[in-house]
Amino acid sequence: MDGVSSELDIFFDELSTIGEEAIQATKEVIDEATELVYNGIRQDVPVRTGGLRDSLKRTKVDSGDWYGYDIEFEGNAPNGEPYQKIANVLNYGVPASKSSGGVSGRHFVANNIKKLKGLNDKIEARISAKIAQHDT
Secondary structure (H helix, E strand, O other): OOHHHHHHHHHHHHHHHHHHHHHHHHHHHHHHHHHHHHHHHHHHOOOOOOHHHHHEEEEEEEOOOOEEEEEEEOOEOOOOOEHHHHHHHHHHEEOOOOOOOOEEOOOHHHHHHHHHOOHHHHHHHHHHHHHHHHHO
16 A cells, blocks of 8 residues: 555544544534523523423434434423413513503523524534544
């Protein structure tokens, strides 16, 4: 095997390793961001009985083609109202109508979702760090 072929073999071996490291780095950042958002929503959710907070569930979705999490309020309150509906009303509020003055939203979900801003940059930085670590 000549020098060029040998160098190409090394390059392709490194490329496959870097690809796996990039996938792992992306998953790490997604895991960390999900933890931050999930814990933030749990901390900020309005609590009267604790039922709404306790209904918040996080489920990992890793289908091979897609990686991430579902975070949602599951189940129903004792009065039969879905917890997700209660969370939406508390988060966004209720517009004023002729018979009511409306209710302002608390934005506890929306404010925590904002923590995902810059996620692509964080993933890129983590991948770059792994590549740099691989090169040393």
